[in-house]
Amino acid sequence: MSFFDIGIFETYDFLYGHCQSDDEFKQWMMLRMGENAYSEAVEKFNSWCEYAVDTSEEVFSKVLNADQMKFWDKNGYLKIPGLVSEDDCNHVVDVITAMLGINLEQPSSWYGQNDLLQGIMLQLYQNEHIAKIKNSDFIRQVFAHLYQTNAIVANTEKLGYNPPETDSFHFRGSPLHWDIDFSRGLEYYIQGLVYLNDVPEERGAFSLVPGFHHEIDSFLQTYANPDQAIGVLRQQNRQIAVAGNKGDLILWLQALPHAATANRSEYPRFVQYISFTKL
DSSP states (O other): OTTTTOOHHHHHHHHHHTOOSHHHHHHHHHHHHOHHHHHHHHHHHHHHHHHOOOOTTOOOOOOSOHHHHHHHHHHSEEEETTOSOHHHHHHHHHHHHHHHTOOTTOGGGTTOOOTTEETTEEOOOOOHHHHHHHTOHHHHHHHHHHHTSSOEEEOOOOEEEEOOOOSSOOOOSOOSBOOOOTTTOOOOOEEEEEESSOBOTTBTOEEEOTTGGGTHHHHHHTSSSHHHHHHHHHHHTOOEEEOBOTTOEEEEETTSOEEOOOBOSSSOEEEEEEEEEEO
């Protein structure tokens, strides 16, 4: 899915609701990507499947300084200020507002319904402005440093839209959670997002439990299952809000419980999610 730049929910919708054959699935991907991009993706994917990736002597750019790496090792998350330009952020905000029919000067327009908006997640994937941030060399180098390899591929991620709470509208995001398939076990997997506008703490800032990667194994062993464990963590209220400015990149290990928070400001929060898979 990463090689072919298709999102998980649009793929589920087509496969389970419309697709009748392998050829039809191929045609659907071509339609979304264009024939040239599809052919290039096939070549890259088949090359990876055939030859895999040898990273034994690979050199990757070390773009993070010693203090940043020390903070990452200790806390399991990192905020890198101003990594994405203001113009690039504004373009993606424009994509979101156009899709949702939002006029930022008219708060009454902020609360409409759209089939692609699930909670605070906007399942919109293919767009030149989204792709520009996703394929940023700066962002890729940060992920490569933390993964310690250049053999990574950008995932096809969603956007985020979190309007302010009102008397009639309440936060629609998830409570504190993990995005982990526990049947596979814990992996060294890095999640991320870019703030597309300024996000002070009260504007639905991203939150997490810092340093939890050091204790997750022992914590899970204390409880019957992960659902019970995360329920206890929600009651403990150990998470912190990670405020930031437009263009800031925030990264965290999947071992850290995390969640967006309710927007109690006077303006919406806009986000583009970013992640890479290590090949």
